Amino acid sequence: MAQPTTRLAPPELQEARRVVEAISGAYGRKVVGQAQLRETLLVGLFTGGHILLESVPGLAKTTAAQTLADSVHGSFHRIQCTPDLLPSDIVGTQVYDATKNEFVTQLGPVHANFVLLDEINRSSAKTQSAMLEAMQEKQTSIGGAVYHLPKPFLVLATQNPIEQEGTYTLPEAQLDRFMLKDILDYPTPAEEAEILRRIDLGVYDEASRPPCTLDDVLRTQEFVKRVYLDQTIVEYIVGIVYVTRHVGEYIPSELSRLVDVGSSPRASINFARAARALALIHGRDHVIPEDIRRLAHRMLRHRIMLNFEADAAEVRAEQVIDAILAAVPTP
Known part of the structure; x- marks a missing residue:
């Protein structure tokens, strides 16, 4: 996979951090947990x-x-x-x-x-x-x-x-x-109590000035494209997606027999894009293996198709994903 021609400069990383923190702050004022x-x-x-x-x-x-x-x-x-x-x-x-x-x-x-x-x-x-x-x-x-x-x-x-x-x-x-x-x-009891408190304070009726603009978002999208993705991480992504298509060779048979269809190359493409964004959200200009593992459930749970036996056995896609992650060596 071709890497960005230029890495993010410290001021650009700082600007991305400002946008993330501003949006996160606005989110936290209205959404509990x-x-x-x-x-x-x-x-x-x-x-x-x-x-x-x-x-x-x-x-x-x-x-x-x-x-x-x-x-x-x-x-x-x-x-x-x-x-x-x-x-x-x-x-x-x-x-x-x-x-x-x-x-x-x-x-x-x-x-x-x-x-x-x-x-x-x-x-x-x-x-x-x-x-x-x-x-x-x-x-x-x-x-x-x-x-x-x-x-x-x-x-x-x-x-x-x-x-x-x-x-x-x-x-x-x-x-x-x-x-x-x-x-x-569901929220925890403490979070639910906080929701009621904010309703009483009228937090959800308040109109606040947007801390960012659409131009900030578009600029940050360009920053994401320049987050460094090492070749070892690329191979890790491809390895995970490959195993979803050949589960019988890598994970226990009691789980592999429940999988009908694995993930398409779109999963690998989206893994790379999402991992770059996640790295930037956490203040980094490079992707680490933990970014991939952190995204795995959200990236694959709707791309691994289980059969009727899985429904009968109450096996969820997340269990299969965890077995796949255990089977693929982490770089």
């Missing part, structure tokens, strides 16, 4: 990679997304997915303007810097495809005209794991379009 979600959102923001979130309702996904958008003065739209949602409801359509005697284009809510797709698996396959096409191509086509999506552009899609009636499961190829999949858990 959820430190891993903050990290996931920052990785997505600084790489342009989209994120799939899985949790029960009420765990601050919308608050986190709105806070992230507000912290950089970005536009934010939330789309509640339902079975009757149409592709035009997301990307936009042409409507007839009788006063002008012509059709005019109305852009849909996907035309925002931050888009929250709430319960994406509740929309139809056709609507899911329209959204995923916009995510991949960074543009929409309405009435024969192409409309580019704003920069930066980040999609956060959510899934509710406990309610499956009336849902349309995302196909494996579409899941692969998401850089990371994070799973959120």
Whole structure:
């Protein structure tokens, strides 16, 4: 893999640290706990990679997304997915303007810097495809005209794991379009008490000045591309992804027989991008093996397809990932 022509200079690393700390501070004022979600959102923001979130309702996904958008003065739209949602409801359509005697284009809510797709698996396959096409191509086509999506552009899609009636499961190829999949858990009692305290103080009703701008984000995205990724780390990434496709040769048979399909090269590509962003978020100009291990669950849990036996045995993808990490030597 070709390395950046120039390494990050100390002032650039300091500037990136300022942006990370400013956004993290704004996040911490509105979102209690959820430190891993903050990290996931920052990785997505600084790489342009989209994120799939899985949790029960009420765990601050919308608050986190709105806070992230507000912290950089970005536009934010939330789309509640339902079975009757149409592709035009997301990307936009042409409507007839009788006063002008012509059709005019109305852009849909996907035309925002931050888009929250709430319960994406509740929309139809056709609507899911329209959204995923916009995510991949960074543009929409309405009435024969192409409309580019704003920069930066980040999609956060959510899934509710406990309610499956009336849902349309995302196909494996579409899941692969998401850089990371994070799973959120309930807050601790202390965190929940802090949420109630902040509600009483009116913290969530306060409007604050954004500490960063969209230009700060775009500049940091360029810094991420220049984070050093050593060849040994590249080989480590490729080795992990390779083992997902040949699990029978590397991990115990009681786990390997539960895997139907491993990860595509998109996993390796996204691993490298996300690891560079994670290193920068933690104040480094180079990637270390711990960055890869830290990202492994979020990078692979939606890219390793388990069979029906795994469901029956209540084996999760994370168990397989842990076995894969144990099988691949750490550089």
